[in-house]
Amino acid sequence: MDDRKLAILRAIVTDYVSSREPVGSRALVERHNLQVSPATVRNDMAVLEEEGYITQPHTSAGRIPTDKGYRLFVDRLAQVKPLSAAEKRAISTFMAGALDLDDVVRRTVRLLAQLTQQVAIVQYPVVSRATIRHVEVVQLSDERALVIVVSSSGRIEQRLIELAGVLENELDELRARVNAALVGLTAAQALDRLGGVLDELPPALAGPADVVVAALLEMMAADPSARVMVGGVPNLTRFGDQFETTVKPVLEALEEQVVLLRLLGEASSSVDVTVRIGHENPYEPLQSTSVVAAAYGLDADVWATLGIVGPTRMDYPSTMASVRAVARYVGRFLAEG
Amino acid sequence: MDDRKLAILRAIVTDYVSSREPVGSRALVERHNLQVSPATVRNDMAVLEEEGYITQPHTSAGRIPTDKGYRLFVDRLAQVKPLSAAEKRAISTFMAGALDLDDVVRRTVRLLAQLTQQVAIVQYPVVSRATIRHVEVVQLSDERALVIVVSSSGRIEQRLIELAGVLENELDELRARVNAALVGLTAAQALDRLGGVLDELPPALAGPADVVVAALLEMMAADPSARVMVGGVPNLTRFGDQFETTVKPVLEALEEQVVLLRLLGEASSSVDVTVRIGHENPYEPLQSTSVVAAAYGLDADVWATLGIVGPTRMDYPSTMASVRAVARYVGRFLAEG
DNA sequence: GCTGGCACTCGGCACCGCTGAGTGCCAGCC
DNA sequence: GGCTGGCACTCAGCGGTGCCGAGTGCCAGC
Numbered sequence: 001m002d003d004r005k006l007a008i009l010r011a012i013v014t015d016y017v018s019s020r021e022p023v024g025s026r027a028l029v030e031r032h033n034l035q036v037s038p039a040t041v042r043n044d045m046a047v048l049e050e051e052g053y054i055t056q057p058h059t060s061a062g063r064i065p066t067d068k069g070y071r072l073f074v075d076r077l078a079q080v081k082p083l084s085a086a087e088k089r090a091i092s093t094f095m096a097g098a099l100d101l102d103d104v105v106r107r108t109v110r111l112l113a114q115l116t117q118q119v120a121i122v123q124y125p126v127v128s129r130a131t132i133r134h135v136e137v138v139q140l141s142d143e144r145a146l147v148i149v150v151s152s153s154g155r156i157e158q159r160l161i162e163l164a165g166v167l168e169n170e171l172d173e174l175r176a177r178v179n180a181a182l183v184g185l186t187a188a189q190a191l192d193r194l195g196g197v198l199d200e201l202p203p204a205l206a207g208p209a210d211v212v213v214a215a216l217l218e219m220m221a222a223d224p225s226a227r228v229m230v231g232g233v234p235n236l237t238r239f240g241d242q243f244e245t246t247v248k249p250v251l252e253a254l255e256e257q258v259v260l261l262r263l264l265g266e267a268s269s270s271v272d273v274t275v276r277i278g279h280e281n282p283y284e285p286l287q288s289t290s291v292v293a294a295a296y297g298l299d300a301d302v303w304a305t306l307g308i309v310g311p312t313r314m315d316y317p318s319t320m321a322s323v324r325a326v327a328r329y330v331g332r333f334l335a336e337g
Numbered sequence: 338m339d340d341r342k343l344a345i346l347r348a349i350v351t352d353y354v355s356s357r358e359p360v361g362s363r364a365l366v367e368r369h370n371l372q373v374s375p376a377t378v379r380n381d382m383a384v385l386e387e388e389g390y391i392t393q394p395h396t397s398a399g400r401i402p403t404d405k406g407y408r409l410f411v412d413r414l415a416q417v418k419p420l421s422a423a424e425k426r427a428i429s430t431f432m433a434g435a436l437d438l439d440d441v442v443r444r445t446v447r448l449l450a451q452l453t454q455q456v457a458i459v460q461y462p463v464v465s466r467a468t469i470r471h472v473e474v475v476q477l478s479d480e481r482a483l484v485i486v487v488s489s490s491g492r493i494e495q496r497l498i499e500l501a502g503v504l505e506n507e508l509d510e511l512r513a514r515v516n517a518a519l520v521g522l523t524a525a526q527a528l529d530r531l532g533g534v535l536d537e538l539p540p541a542l543a544g545p546a547d548v549v550v551a552a553l554l555e556m557m558a559a560d561p562s563a564r565v566m567v568g569g570v571p572n573l574t575r576f577g578d579q580f581e582t583t584v585k586p587v588l589e590a591l592e593e594q595v596v597l598l599r600l601l602g603e604a605s606s607s608v609d610v611t612v613r614i615g616h617e618n619p620y621e622p623l624q625s626t627s628v629v630a631a632a633y634g635l636d637a638d639v640w641a642t643l644g645i646v647g648p649t650r651m652d653y654p655s656t657m658a659s660v661r662a663v664a665r666y667v668g669r670f671l672a673e674g
Numbered sequence: 675g676c677t678g679g680c681a682c683t684c685g686g687c688a689c690c691g692c693t694g695a696g697t698g699c700c701a702g703c704c
Numbered sequence: 705g706g707c708t709g710g711c712a713c714t715c716a717g718c719g720g721t722g723c724c725g726a727g728t729g730c731c732a733g734c
Binding site for chain 4: 359361362363364375376380393396398
Binding site: 098099100101133134136138139140141144146148150152153154156158159160231232233234236237243244247248251252254255 | 487
């Protein structure tokens with residue numbers, strides 16, 4: 001692939017992203033000093049089109065990038081755009097004063113949506129090495145109780161259970177024993193250990209313990225990061241006109257936690273920013289969108305993933321820079337507190 | 338106001354809601370057997386227009402209801418539509434198997450959105466008579482701890498605090514004292530009591546206790562119902578075309594918890610369903626929408642509010658029926674468990 | 675007070691032709 | 705061989721025109 005053709009492709013992508021209109025050969029040579037005539041550019045464009053990087057919406061219109069074109073742009077042509085001072089400031093002031101884990105996630109979503117002007121998705125963080133700090137069983141009414149697990153990362157899991165006719169002191173003992181057995185373990189270790197706890201209990205406690213342990217097993221087995229928060233939905237306006245065809249499927253996808261988790265999940269393996277463009281996306285209704293995601297955490301210890309969803313026609317360099325910056329900052333923020 | 342004119346207004350509203358198109362005099366006499374000629378209907382329509390109940394988008398078009406017209410319809414003309422058997426079944430199966438309070442709210446939002454085909458908003462329930470069941474302080478790292486309050490309604494409040502250099506047994510004592518002082522009290526009572534707790538503590542605990550009590554004060558004072566969950570956003574497609582002008586402001590409003598709380602809050606005084614139509618709405622960007630809301634709870638004990646937002650052109654009778662039914666059901670469900 | 679008849683209005687639609695942006699191709703030049 | 709200017713061609717978009725039909729207001733008559 002010719003240097004000049006690459007330069008032309010880059011110019012087409014940047015122009016189209018900023019103008020939202022197909023770009024023609026003349027506009028191209030005028031706005032970027034390509035040092036060749038429009039005719040030459042046309043020849044190159046014909047080749048680029050043949051190879052599938054750009055396409056014409058209709059004859060007598062300029063060219064727009066295809067998904068393949070954006071892919072090449074992202075992989076080889078995009079120049080890293082450093083964040084502006086204002087953006088850096090925004091990041092640090094935005095997160096200051098977070099009240100709890102929920103609040104951190106909420107602020108992160110807002111921040112990301114504001115920086116990128118896209119729809120932001122943030123997965124709740126989970127520290128796989130986090131250990132259980134405390135297990136609490138609270139009787140709410142004659143029939144119901146609440147099992148609560150607090151982990152060293154500050155995460156709280158709760159589960160409502162049916163628990164009838166248990167004496168106060170029995171509950172105290174059960175609580176003490178469960179705590180003694182589980183505190184300091186990771187979720188995975190606790191999962192192994194829980195069976196043993198049941199065997200060691202005095203028979204009087206067997207009934208209630210069964211229920212409590214069953215709830216704990218469920219809680220330990222459930223992936224605690226299997227939740228996401230979404231924000232910046234009004235930014236979907238950037239998709240332009242076709243509401244019914246383009247925006248509706250996106251809105252529907254955004255309500256499906258499972259879909260969003262899969263979307264982010266695929267990015268979480270890589271430490272750096274991952275970009276999925278249009279059809280590269282495994283989820284069909286989102287194939288007219290691009291997803292930019294990044295894992296966050298401290299060094300090799302990945303906690304979760306965050307990212308944005310937007311039109312394929314987006315400013316990849318700055319979006320990628322923002323996502324990367326927010327991911328890094330949140331990782332550090334959560335580590336330091 | 339004439340009986341026939343009322344019948345005509347009712348016919349206009351129902352036809353317009355189902356067809357989305359201005360309705361003319363001829364269509365009116367054909368579809369509803371009004372026993373008069375189109376000319377007569379036209380005369381009545383002219384009067385209705387003069388009085389502000391209906392309007393013409395342009396000359397030579399049919400009439401559409403104004404906000405005032407919808408208001409009259411809702412107040413005097415709407416016949417209560419009983420829920421279908423399928424809808425009733427949906428309500429009870431939807432809620433079965435809820436795991437915790439969050440899950441109840443999540444399911445309620447889904448249910449409401451599905452039944453009404455509108456955007457659903459549900460405020461987290463709060464039982465003012467709920468009492469504190471347990472207070473927990475968990476040290477997460479050398480510098481940070483988590484204060485957790487569990488209430489008898491199953492609600493959990495958490496707060497991250499800075500807490501350095503506290504010994505394990507000091508924390509145990511602090512925890513015990515706080516629990517002894519607060520368990521069994523309502524949030525309001527706890528607020529009064531907290532000052533006293535501080536005074537009774539041994540001086541060694543004063544430092545950490547200050548921080549913990551400050552967090553508790555904040556948590557007790559904060560309105561725990563000041564959170565809402567939103568769902569069914571894809572139903573905004575029902576607004577029809579004008580995306581930029583109509584849908585965007587709604588999307589923006591939906592991200593503002595404060596706005597939503599105010600929106601629901603105004604309905605919470607009344608026990609029955611409240612309807613705000615178009616300009617009746619205090620929040621300007623939502624003045625092209627209608628809000629149908631209802632408080633939920635057990636009898637006189639109101640816990641919170643839920644409702645839907647949709648275009649003024651909505652099927653009020655069935656929407657109101659659905660909102661009322663869901664509110665009643667959720668109230669009972671939460672009471673019984 | 676209701677009704678049929680009639681003139682009037684006007685949005686929507688199809689049709690038309692023009693314009694201009696943009697292309698592909700080709701012959702000629704460096 | 706690659707670049708360039710020139711030229712014919714295509715076609716979306718736009719404004720203008722004319723027609724159709726839905727719907728209205730008004731009026732005279734029952």
